Each structure stands twice: as C-alpha cells, then as structure tokens.
Amino acid sequence: MNVFLLKSxxxxxxxxxxxxxxxxxxxxxxxxxxxxxxxxxxxxxFVVYLLAHGLDKTKILLKYPPxxxxxxxxxIALISGLVPMFLGEPFLTVxxxxxxxxxxxSVGTALFFDIGVYLVVxxxxxxxxxxxxxxx
Amino acid sequence: xxxxxxxxxxxxxVLLVFGRLLKDKLPLVVSVLPTGLFLYFLSFLPGVVGxxxxxxxxxxxxxxxxxxxxxxxxxxxxxxxxxxxxxxxxFFYSDAYLKRHRYxxxxxxxxxxxxxxxxxxVLSDNALLLFVFWExxxxxxxFLIGFNNQSxxxxxxxxxxxxxxxxxxxxxxxxxxLLGSITGSFSIQEMSASSGLIKEHSLYALIxxxxxxxxxxxxxxxxxxxxxxxxxKAPTPVxxxxxxxxxxxxxxYLIARFTPVLGDHVFWNNTLIVVGGFTMLYCAxxxxxxxxxxxxxxxxxxxxxxxxxxxxxxxxxxxxLAAMVFIGVHAFYKAGLFLTTGTIxxxxxxxxxxxxxxxxxxxLPLAVAGTLAALSSAGIPxxxxxxxxxxxxxxxxxxxxxxxxLTFLAVVxxxxxxxxxxxxGIKPFIGPPPDISLEVEKPGTGLWMAxxxxxxxxxxxxxxxxxxxxLSEAAVAAIVEIQSPVSLSLWHxxxxxxxxxxxxxxxxxxxxxxxxxxxxxxxxISRVDFLSxxxxxxxxxxxxxxxxxxxxxxxxxxxxxxxxxxxVFFSVCLLAYYMARNVQVLALPNNLTSVSVYEACIFIxxxxxxxIILFSNSRLLAVIAMSMVGFCIxxxxxxxxxxxLAMTQFSIDTLTTVLFVMVLLxxxxxxxxxxxxxxxxxxxxxxxxxxxxxxxxLQVLAEPTSKEVSRFYAENAYLLAKGKNxxxxxxxxxxxxxxxxxxxxxxIAAIGxxxxxxxxxxxxx
Numbered sequence: 032m033n034v035f036l037l038k039s040x041x042x043x044x045x046x047x048x049x050x051x052x053x054x055x056x057x058x059x060x061x062x063x064x065x066x067x068x069x070x071x072x073x074x075x076x077f078v079v080y081l082l083a084h085g086l087d088k089t090k091i092l093l094k095y096p097p098x099x100x101x102x103x104x105x106x107i108a109l110i111s112g113l114v115p116m117f118l119g120e121p122f123l124t125v126x127x128x129x130x131x132x133x134x135x136x137s138v139g140t141a142l143f144f145d146i147g148v149y150l151v152v153x154x155x156x157x158x159x160x161x162x163x164x165x166x167x
Numbered sequence: 168x169x170x171x172x173x174x175x176x177x178x179x180x181v182l183l184v185f186g187r188l189l190k191d192k193l194p195l196v197v198s199v200l201p202t203g204l205f206l207y208f209l210s211f212l213p214g215v216v217g218x219x220x221x222x223x224x225x226x227x228x229x230x231x232x233x234x235x236x237x238x239x240x241x242x243x244x245x246x247x248x249x250x251x252x253x254x255x256x257x258f259f260y261s262d263a264y265l266k267r268h269r270y271x272x273x274x275x276x277x278x279x280x281x282x283x284x285x286x287x288x289v290l291s292d293n294a295l296l297l298f299v300f301w302e303x304x305x306x307x308x309x310f311l312i313g314f315n316n317q318s319x320x321x322x323x324x325x326x327x328x329x330x331x332x333x334x335x336x337x338x339x340x341x342x343x344x345l346l347g348s349i350t351g352s353f354s355i356q357e358m359s360a361s362s363g364l365i366k367e368h369s370l371y372a373l374i375x376x377x378x379x380x381x382x383x384x385x386x387x388x389x390x391x392x393x394x395x396x397x398x399x400k401a402p403t404p405v406x407x408x409x410x411x412x413x414x415x416x417x418x419x420y421l422i423a424r425f426t427p428v429l430g431d432h433v434f435w436n437n438t439l440i441v442v443g444g445f446t447m448l449y450c451a452x453x454x455x456x457x458x459x460x461x462x463x464x465x466x467x468x469x470x471x472x473x474x475x476x477x478x479x480x481x482x483x484x485x486x487x488l489a490a491m492v493f494i495g496v497h498a499f500y501k502a503g504l505f506l507t508t509g510t511i512x513x514x515x516x517x518x519x520x521x522x523x524x525x526x527x528x529x530x531l532p533l534a535v536a537g538t539l540a541a542l543s544s545a546g547i548p549x550x551x552x553x554x555x556x557x558x559x560x561x562x563x564x565x566x567x568x569x570x571x572x573l574t575f576l577a578v579v580x581x582x583x584x585x586x587x588x589x590x591x592g593i594k595p596f597i598g599p600p601p602d603i604s605l606e607v608e609k610p611g612t613g614l615w616m617a618x619x620x621x622x623x624x625x626x627x628x629x630x631x632x633x634x635x636x637x638l639s640e641a642a643v644a645a646i647v648e649i650q651s652p653v654s655l656s657l658w659h660x661x662x663x664x665x666x667x668x669x670x671x672x673x674x675x676x677x678x679x680x681x682x683x684x685x686x687x688x689x690x691x692i693s694r695v696d697f698l699s700x701x702x703x704x705x706x707x708x709x710x711x712x713x714x715x716x717x718x719x720x721x722x723x724x725x726x727x728x729x730x731x732x733x734x735v736f737f738s739v740c741l742l743a744y745y746m747a748r749n750v751q752v753l754a755l756p757n758n759l760t761s762v763s764v765y766e767a768c769i770f771i772x773x774x775x776x777x778x779i780i781l782f783s784n785s786r787l788l789a790v791i792a793m794s795m796v797g798f799c800i801x802x803x804x805x806x807x808x809x810x811x812l813a814m815t816q817f818s819i820d821t822l823t824t825v826l827f828v829m830v831l832l833x834x835x836x837x838x839x840x841x842x843x844x845x846x847x848x849x850x851x852x853x854x855x856x857x858x859x860x861x862x863x864x865l866q867v868l869a870e871p872t873s874k875e876v877s878r879f880y881a882e883n884a885y886l887l888a889k890g891k892n893x894x895x896x897x898x899x900x901x902x903x904x905x906x907x908x909x910x911x912x913x914x915i916a917a918i919g920x921x922x923x924x925x926x927x928x929x930x931x932x
Contacts, residue, residue, distance in 0.1 A: 071822065127889060137889060155917040166924045
C-alpha cells in the first residue's frame with residue numbers, strides 16, 4: 032500500500048495513539064479506561080503503522096518480536112499479585128502508596144497489574160496480527 | 168518403607184532424564200535397585216515369619232482419609248519378595264537381551280516405574296492408595312507392552328491390555344468406594360474388622376461384582392483373558408516379569424487381600440470356583456494348540472491364574488496354602504520358561520515350535536534351565552512344582568463339594584499344563600539338530616544365567632520344601648486364622664493325592680510323546696474364533712470407531728458456517744424449550760421508554776448495513792458493513808452510559824476489520840448463495856434466534872431484578888479499592904484472579920495461533 036496520505040498520517044498517529052493509550056491506561060481507576068482498552072488502542076497504533084509502512088518496518092520499530100511482551104506483561108501482573116504475600120496479605124491484595132503521585136494520582140499494585148494486562152494485550156494482539164499477515 | 172516404595176518412581180524419573188549419561192553401564196547400575204530392595208524385604212522375613220506385621224504410615228490427604236499407609240504381613244512379603252527377586256533377575260537379563268537398544272534408558276525407566284507400582288500395590292493398607300497403585304501398574308505396563316512402538320501390532324495390544332485392565336480398574340474403584348462408605352474407613356484392616364457388617368449389607372452383591380470385575384480383568388480370567396496373549400508382543404523379559412510374578416498376579420493378590428473382608432460367603436466362593444475353574448480348563452486346553460512358544464506360555468499362564476482363583480474360591484485353609492505355594496511355584500517356573508524362550512528367540516530368530524529341535528547341542532546350560540522349569544511345571548517329584556501340585560490335590564480332595572469332581576478338574580488342567588510346559592521347556596532342546604536354515608547363535612552368559620538360577624531355585628526348594636514353610640504359613644495367616652502349623656514335605660504318604668499326582672505326570676509324559684504340534688490343529692481351533700470374547704470386543708471397538716467417524720464427519724466438518732448453524736440451532740431448541748415450559752411470555756413490561764430520534768437513526772443505519780451484508784456481491788463491502796453494525800452497537804453503549812464497553816467494542820471492531828482486510832485476498836471466492844432451500848433454512852434459523860433473544864431481553868426487563876451484587880460493587884469500589892471506575896476496579900481488584908487467568912488464556916490463544924500458522928507454513932516450505 033503505497034499511499035502518501037496514509038504514510039504521513041501514520042507517522043503522526045503512532046505517537047499520538049500511544050500517548051492516548053497510556054493516558055487511558057493510567058486514568059482507568061477513576062474514569063472509563065484501563066489496561067485492556069489501553070492495550071487495544073496501543074495495538075491499533077501499531078496496526079495503523081503496519082498498514083502504512085509494512086511489516087518489516089513495524090518490526091524494527093517494535094525492537095522485540097511482539098510475543099516478547101506477553102511474558103513480560105504476565106510477569107508484571109503476577110509480581111504485583113505476589114508482592115502483598117511478602118507482607119503477609121493474601122495473593123492479589125492491592126497495596127497503596129500513602130501519598131498520591133503528581134499527574135498519575137494514587138498509585139497501588141493494581142496499577143502495575145493493569146500495566147501487565149496492557150502489555151499482554153499488546154503482545155497477544157500483535158502476535159496474532161503479525162503471524163497472520165506474514166502467512167497469508 | 169515409603170522410600171522403598173517410591174524409589175522405583177524416583178529412579179524412573181532420573182533414568183528418563185539423565186539415563187543416557189550412564190551409557191552401557193546403565194543396566195548394571197539400575198539392577199542395584201531391585202537387588203537392594205530384595206535384600207531389604209528379606210530382612211523382614213524373620214519378623215514376619217514370627218507372626219509380626221509391620222506398619223508404616225505417612226499422612227498424605229488426611230481430610231479424605233487417604234494416607235500413605237503401608238503394611239507388611241506374610242501375604243505382602245511373599246509378593247514383595249517375588250516382585251523384587253524376580254525383578255532383579257529380569258533387570259540383569261534385560262541387559263543381555265536388549266544389548267545396546269537405542270531406548271534402553273526408557274526401558275529401564277518403565278521397568279522401575281512398574282516395579283514401584285507393583286510394590287505399592289501389594290504393600291498398601293489403604294484401599295484408595297491400593298487403587299492408585301493399581302492404576303499405575305496398568306499405565307506402566309501399557310508402556311512396557313508397547314515398548315516396540317514401531318510395530319502396529321505392539322501398539323494395538325498394549326492399548327488392548329490397557330483398555331481391559333483400565334476398564335476393570337474403574338469398577339474396582341467403584342467397589343472400593345462402596346466398601347469405604349459402608350465401613351466408614353478406607354483402611355483394609357478396619358474393613359476386615361467390619362466384615363460381618365459388609366456381608367449383611369444390601370449392596371454386598373454389587374461390591375462383589377465390581378471387585379471381581381477389577382480382579383478378573385487384571386488377572387486375565389475368562390471372559391477377559393484375551394488381552395494376555397496379545398501382550399506377548401512385549402519384549403520377552405517384560406512378558407516374563409508381567410506374567411510370572413507381577414501384573415497378572417495383582418488380581419490374585421486383590422482377591423487374597425480382600426478374602427478376610429468379603430470372603431467366606433457363598434457368592435464369593437462359588438463365583439471364584441466357577442470362573443477360576445472354567446478359565447483354568449479352557450485356557451489349558453487352548454495352550455496345547457499353539458505353535459508360538461510365547462503363545463503356549465501365555466495360555467498356560469492364564470490357566471495357572473485360573474487355578475489360583477479356583478483355589479482361593481475353595482476357601483479352606485489347605486486351599487489357601489496350596490494357592491500361596493503355587494504362586495511361588497508358578498513365578499519360578501514361568502519366569503524361567505519365558506526367559507528360556509526369550510533366549511531361544513534371540514539366538515535362532517524364531518519361536519515356532521515346529522522348527523525348533525536339538526538346541527541342546529548348542530546351548531546346554533539353557534537346555535538345563537528349560538528342562539528344570541518344565542519339570543517343575545509338570546510337578547515331577549523333587550521339584551517345587553511337585554509340592555505345589557500335591558497341595559492342590561489335597562485341597563480339592565478334601566473339599567466339601569465332593570472329592571471327585573474338583574480333583575478331576577484339577578488333574579485334567581494339570582495334565583494339559585504339564586504338556587504345554589514340556590513343549591516350551593523341553594521340546595526345543597531334544598530331537599535332531601536344528602534345520603540348517605536356522606542360523607543359530609550361541610547365547611552369552613547373561614542370556615542363560617537368569618533362567619538357570621530360576622530353574623535351580625525350583626529344584627532346591629523342591630528337595631527341601633521346609634525352606635518355604637515360614638513364609639507360606641505367614642501368607643496364609645494373612646488370609647485366614649491358621650489352625651495347624653504348615654509343614655511342607657516331599658512325601659505325604661501313599662494316598663489318593665499321590666495317585667492323582669502320579670497320574671498327572673504319567674499322562675502328561677505320554678501326551679508329550681504321542682501328540683506333536685501341527686498347524687492343522689491350530690486352524691481347527693481358530694475356526695471357532697468368532698465365538699470368542701476377543702472377537703466380540705473387536706466388533707464392539709469397530710462399532711465405536713464407526714460411530715465416532717460418522718459423528719465427527721457430521722459435527723466437525725471444518726466449515727465455520729456449519730458449526731455456527733449447529734450451535735445456533737441447538738441453542739434455539741434449548742432456549743425455546745425452557746421458555747415454553749417455565750416462562751410466561753407475552754407480558755410486555757410497561758416501563759419501556761419511548762424511542763428517541765437518536766436511537767431510531769442508529770437503528771436505521773444498522774438495518775441498512777445488515778441488508779448490505781445480505782445482498783452485496785463483494786466481500787469487502789460486506790466486511791465494512793459488518794463493522795458498521797459493530798460501531799452502531801458502540802453508539803448504543805455510549806448512549807446508555809457504558810463508556811468502558813463502548814471503548815472496548817470500538818477497538819475490537821477496528822482490529823477485527825483490519826484482520827479481515829489482511830486475509831481478504833487469500834480467501835476463496837465469495838460464495839453467493841444460489842441454493843434457495845439453504846437460504847430459507849438459514850433465514851428461518853436466524854429469524855428464530857433473533858426472535859428468541861428479543862423475547863428473552865423483554866422477559867429480563869419484566870422480571871424483578873436483584874441489584875445486590877452491583878450495589879455492593881458500586882458502594883465499595885471507592886471504600887475498599889480506592890477506585891471510582893467500578894468496571895476497572897472489578898477487573899483489577901475484586902476479581903483480579905479472574906483477570907490474571909484471562910490474560911493467561913489470551914497468551915495461550917496467541918501461542919496457539921502462532922504455532923499453528925508457523926507449523927503450516929513450514930510444512931509448505
């Protein structure tokens with residue numbers, strides 16, 4: 032697909048959409064959003080780039096193969112659940128920092144859990160899309 | 168004790184993973200295990216003979232009453248010694264037999280696994296634990312029988328053995344659970360204490376039925392006997408191990424072990440006598456028609472097992488003694504005969520009895536071993552077999568059912584058994600030298616040592632049977648309260664029993680002189696094969712296969728559209744049935760709001776998109792229209808205040824459309840439905856499904872709803888989880904576990920897609 036308009040649009044859309052996806056991820060605890068939707072939006076950002084510039088360039092952009100993000104995300108989610116166990120709380124109990132952080136607001140283990148979900152969703156979606164577009 | 172039982176499993180695992188490091192030394196190193204265990208169990212002998220029983224217990228699942236309870240009494244010790252003692256010989260023999268086999272580590276791993284399971288089985292005092300080991304023997308013997316996994320016959324027979332014994336295992340489990348629920352305990356000792364209660368119980372017959380099915384299938388009793396000849400596809404050391412001392416004796420062990428619990432009842436005794444007696448005669452008769460050495464041994468094994476069942480069924484002290492001694496006798500001579508056969512097979516390349524003769528000139532030590540085993544099997548005086556045979560006739564002669572009938576049955580079976588023993592142990596070695604076309608190799612020491620030890624052992628115990636006094640007495644004492652101390656002897660005096668014994672020997676020898684094995688007789692007996700249980704089993708299996716194939720080609724034909732049709736059709740039927748029976752439909756709720764302009768607009772857009780999908784000629788157009796429908800649903804979500812859902816739906820729809828566009832070019836040409844009847848069918852199905860869903864939606868509105876759950880989340884989201892977005896709080900906090908599992912499932916899905924497509928593409932390349 033050699034469309035100039037799409038190519039130029041993709042160049043600017045990618046960072047914007049990624050920023051937006053992180054925004055959605057972080058606000059999830061208070062207003063509509065969260066890791067799942069955020070991950071989907073981030074995937075869309077890469078897919079737009081994929082449609083404009085092709086698979087190879089998108090892979091270079093990602094640096095690591097998409098399935099690399101899956102274990103990372105799963106690991107973060109799991110660790111966020113395990114941390115409370117060291118403090119004697121049950122698995123997946125949410126712990127909070129005392130003071131809210133600037134911009135983000137209150138930060139708890141739930142946020143890290145959500146970041147894990149975010150990464151897994153990106154990894155899964157892009158793995159499936161990349162594999163399919165490679166093999167057809 | 169726990170370590171002794173579990174060592175087999177441990178070593179099996181180690182061998183499987185690290186076995187290759189040992190290379191050629193592996194068999195000798197592993198053989199230390201059964202030898203050590205044998206000595207370990209031997210150290211208990213004085214205590215057990217003195218009437219003690221050792222008890223070891225480790226908690227495992229105390230809440231279910233399942234503990235690692237092991238109890239070593241006479242019966243267990245007898246079996247443990249056979250399992251480890253013969254096991255040690257088999258381990259050494261296999262080294263010579265499977266010299267440098269590619270998967271020698273696997274073989275020994277399976278063998279260790281099997282030995283461990285057998286030991287666990289005979290030592291468990293907990294019925295459920297016993298069942299666990301029972302199943303483990305079935306599984307490990309499956310691997311052993313199918314060890315030559317390149318051959319289809321081998322795979323088939325291991326599957327058959329597993330199906331039969333595993334099927335019996337199901338029944339056994341049911342029986343043991345029934346027993347446990349009646350007595351309130353799974354300890355076999357406590358079960359025997361409430362034996363009277365069980366025999367009075369109305370479920371007694373059912374329990375007997377299930378336990379018998381388990382024991383008979385394992386011990387290859389008629390009509391389940393046919394898996395055993397099939398299992399001869401295993402490497403010969405495996406056959407020797409499984410069919411002399413272990414696997415098939417498990418059923419015998421079970422019956423003996425449960426005699427104090429269930430025995431001494433007319434149902435129990437008569438079933439055992441009838442089934443055992445029939446099996447013993449039927450298979451002894453079958454054995455003499457076989458031409459394959461292992462076939463002969465297989466049928467004579469079944470016959471011997473039948474004899475053991477029969478003896479246990481007689482239910483007298485002398486019968487139990489005969490059974491216990493015969494277990495030892497049979498283990499010795501049958502293992503010896505099997506190993507002899509294995510060596511013959513290896514050095515001549517054939518097991519056909521017609522071509523084997525005069526091998527004594529080449530392998531004299533083996534000839535001695537085979538002859539000794541055959542003599543013991545025939546019950547010639549001065550062998551262990553003679554002692555066993557005398558005891559059997561003693562038991563039948565003095566039984567309350569009358570002396571003649573049972574004794575006659577036993578004598579006929581024993582004559583036939585001795586004939587097949589001669590065929591397997593002596594026939595290959597006598598007569599003219601073997602045909603030149605047979606390229607006979609001289610077997611190495613490892614190939615005749617083990618059978619010779621077994622044969623010699625049979626004679627040593629036969630000459631001075633007092634060796635076996637203590638153990639056999641302790642074994643009988645585990646089954647029944649013992650009245651008179653056991654003293655085995657060579658000479659019982661000149662009486663009816665001795666006459667019967669001599670009659671057996673003489674007729675057996677005469678039979679061997681006159682009747683020569685031939686093909687004609689084999690074909691005569693195979694003419695009635697269609698009546699045999701094996702054929703019935705095969706027909707049943709073929710029927711299941713056919714049904715499964717028809718079902719699969721109808722239900723799983725690989726067309727997505729057919730799957731969807733079936734799923735929707737099925738749901739429509741179920742839902743319609745439920746609605747018709749339980750729900751008062753047609754009461755339109757009166758709290759519906761009127762339709763606004765926005766909703767009407769969205770509705771019209773959706774409707775026109777659907778019409779485009781239905782009537783367009785281009786797939787691209789259909790895909791775009793499909794995503795239009797999805798976006799319209801998003802709008803509905805937004806309109807009704809579900810922004811989370813709307814966002815997710817929007818992203819998913821986008822991605823799906825992109826995916827669709829990606830594969831668009833590779834799809835087969837767009838199918839335009841021409842078939843009018845298919846159109847009508849699909850239309851009707853879709854319409855009824857839509858109608859049903861609408862009705863359900865209306866009905867949901869009419870039903871009073873409980874908002875307790877949603878109110879809980881709404882009230883506590885901020886208090887407990889410091890979040891204001893209830894949906895997200897539920898996802899990451901209240902139901903965090905679910906989410907964790909969900910993302911794991913997503914991962915599995917991604918791995919699935921990735922691997923399926925990658926494998927496919929690499930096959931094309």
